[in-house]
Amino acid sequence: MPDINPDLNVDTSPLEDYIPITPGSSALANGPCRAVLVTAAGTINLTTYNGTDRDGIHLAAGIWHPIVASKIRTGGTATGIFAGY
Numbered sequence: 001m002p003d004i005n006p007d008l009n010v011d012t013s014p015l016e017d018y019i020p021i022t023p024g025s026s027a028l029a030n031g032p033c034r035a036v037l038v039t040a041a042g043t044i045n046l047t048t049y050n051g052t053d054r055d056g057i058h059l060a061a062g063i064w065h066p067i068v069a070s071k072i073r074t075g076g077t078a079t080g081i082f083a084g085y
Contacts, residue, residue: 015064015084023074023081030085035064036072039080047071 015035021028023045032049041061047053049068059065059078072081 018082018084021072021081021083023072023076025071025073027070028072028083030083032068032070033083033085034066034068035084036067036069037062037064037082037084038078039082040078042077042079044076044078044081045073047073 038059038061041059043056043058045055046069049070064084
């Protein structure tokens with residue numbers, strides 16, 4: 001059963017799935033993700049769940065970062081980006 005965070009209305013239980021992401025200007029196809037992973041460390045640009053653009057977020061490789069994002073935008077240096085659901 002999902003564990004819903006009432007402040008975000010986002011499921012905070014363990015991830016059930018993940019998909020590779022190609023950065024762009026469109027919203028994530030499966031809706032806001034609950035975590036982001038990169039296979040090569042670097043930066044990403046994203047739009048948060050509430051619509052705020054954040055640029056140059058440094059992410060370490062191989063770690064699920066608990067970031068609720070509605071878009072992973074172009075720019076940044078990280079590669080191998082995955083969104084966790």
